[in-house]
Amino acid sequence: MKQTTTPPGTGDRAALPPATAATAGAAGGAGSGGGAPRRGRLTDSFTESDRAKQRALRRMKSLATGLLLFVAVVYVLATWAERAGAGAWAGYVAAAAEAGMVGALADWFAVTALFRHPLGLRIPHTAIIPTKKDQLGQSLGDFVGENFLSEEVIRERLRSIALGRRLGDWLGRPENADRVTGELASALRGGLAVLRDNDVQAVVGEAITRRAEAARIAPRLGDVLARTVADGGHHRAVDLFCAKAHRWLTSHRETVMEAVETGAPGWTPRFVDRRIGERVYRELLRFAAEMRDQPDHPARGALDRFLGDLAEQLRGDPETQERVERLKTEFLHRPEIQDIITSAWSSVRAMLLTAAEDEQSALRLRARASVLSLGRKLAEDDRLRAKLDGWVADAVVHVVSGYRREITRLITDTVAAWDARHTSRKIELHIGRDLQFIRLNGTIIGALAGLLIHTFTHTLGG
Incomplete structure (x- = not known):
């Protein structure tokens, strides 16, 4: 399917709700190519939040395109006025409007080239996100692996968290000890329920x-x-x-x-x-x-x-x-001895279930006391906290070091599995509105630069 990119300011009709797909083409000019069924499939996966971003993006595109049209009209009128002998001011306005158009068109091309081929022309180094999606995913995976999953970063982050002290303070509170004891009792009941006698x-x-x-x-x-x-x-x-x-x-x-x-x-x-x-x-x-x-x-x-x-x-x-x-x-x-041995599990299971369900049972009270004691020790004993922090850091580093490739591959494979066009549209929804400010700034800065250059030229020329 051929992909046709809309002119400046035209909304991406493939990323619009079905009800607005027709109006988008009329408002912004020629739309991107492709049949309606494909657009429908892409649009169907957008959430209500995405549709809100679509509306905001269309408004910003309309504003940027409106400013381009405004400076174009100003350029036409100023040029006509200059030729009609209106005065030197017309030349300054025409120069500013001309430079504003150039800046607007250049920035439109730059922003559009991120997501599609401008005007459908397969110019090299355009439609960067759709064509370079897999490379971007690979680069993102490598970036995460090198900067977030290195041993130094992990140990420094865990050291700054002070896990041992936080855990000790948390476990030392009676309400948290009750919560931990209750969760352990629930886990015990669940485990005993799963096991077949x-x-x-x-x-x-x-x-x-x-x-x-x-x-x-x-x-x-x-x-x-x-x-x-x-x-x-x-x-x-x-x-x-x-x-x-x-x-x-x-x-x-x-x-x-x-x-x-x-x-x-x-x-x-x-x-x-x-x-x-x-x-x-x-x-x-x-x-x-x-x-x-x-x-x-x-x-x-x-x-x-x-x-x-x-x-x-x-x-x-x-x-x-x-x-x-x-x-x-x-x-x-002897059969009777074997019966006694095997029936021991039933007695132990019944005892554990009864103790787990009774909040005042000796088992739960001892578990609660042990949790509180552990919390106090962690809060007071620097050596114990250091040991715990060291064990946690070693365990995390071991896991991450052993599975770093699998973690980064998850990022790479996930990005590679995304549809290129759909991914481009989703990214544009999230950052496209901010990119439209580049077009606005380009128009304004271009106009100011054109005015300064025209002024400088006339000043030097006499």
């Missing part, structure tokens, strides 16, 4: 089982048992066991008697079995009472020696250790 239970169960299988517990059990025996920590357990055994024997005399009688040979008389059962019961009851009441009972000493020997075997005997590890593995793989 079955998947988490499977992962937790597998992790706990694998970790427990990998850890050798026999030496640790031996160390714990040895320290317990050395400190006498097992005595309470023995006291409790002896008391429970004596109480059970007292309450279950017939059970003991029946067990003895049942285990006796069939050829012995019943009364003999009964006498033996009573004797055994009395001895067991006496033995339990003595162990319960006598801390230095020989059986207690034997138990201490047994536990000490077991501790040494757990710490140094490979056979004992292997037996304990096999028992541990069998215990872990």
Whole structure:
């Protein structure tokens, strides 16, 4: 499609709303070429703010073109008056108006050449923005990368921000601590809602089982048992066991008697079995009472020696250790144990959800206290602030250094993806009104320069 550029002051009809496209051509002369459907597509993407800029741009173009027409009319009238013998003043006015026209036309050409080919003539180095869009995007990306994404600029900017001090002051306020705690609670609830219980239970169960299988517990059990025996920590357990055994024997005399009688040979008389059962019961009851009441009972000493020997075997005997590890593995793989392990996640999840929803829960209160404490430390501790600022600067520099090319490429690729004509029109909407002042200034400055030159020429000429 051929692109035809409008004369000075004519609005860009492709950038106007459909309702004003026809009137723009009549008001400003010949418009740019191209069919209406393409103009409609470009115009449809303009916002209400863009349309307001269009109206302001048209007014400035009309003003600049009106001034050009005014000086042209003045030039014609002044030239006619000079030839009619009106006096020397007519020559000065004509010279000023002529120079004003030259300045206006030159500046019109310069402004128009940024966005399109003036009068549709493909003069070199015109329509700069549409034809050089990709190069401009590349230059913009390089400029941003060199001047905004360099390590020195980033570190200096972060240093001037004083992030550690600002963060400390902000976190040290109770209302901000409440806000942070609430956001953390919301994030926790959201994360728990996303996780599927079955998947988490499977992962937790597998992790706990694998970790427990990998850890050798026999030496640790031996160390714990040895320290317990050395400190006498097992005595309470023995006291409790002896008391429970004596109480059970007292309450279950017939059970003991029946067990003895049942285990006796069939050829012995019943009364003999009964006498033996009573004797055994009395001895067991006496033995339990003595162990319960006598801390230095020989059986207690034997138990201490047994536990000490077991501790040494757990710490140094490979056979004992292997037996304990096999028992541990069998215990872990029992279905009821696996159920307990996997169900632990459900309990933890319910506990976390309850704590996150309750503002007075211990979890949220501790989180709030931690936030306030961190704020106070950052506000008071220069070394901690320096460390935080250093960590942030190092992290930002690492990210920017690693992705500088991707960041600048985002700018370059985004500009390259823009439609050239549409981009030119959008840019003109944003800066075109200010550029029209160049045309106005060119007309005025040209007229003044022409008047001065004409005056200087006549002064030297006599």
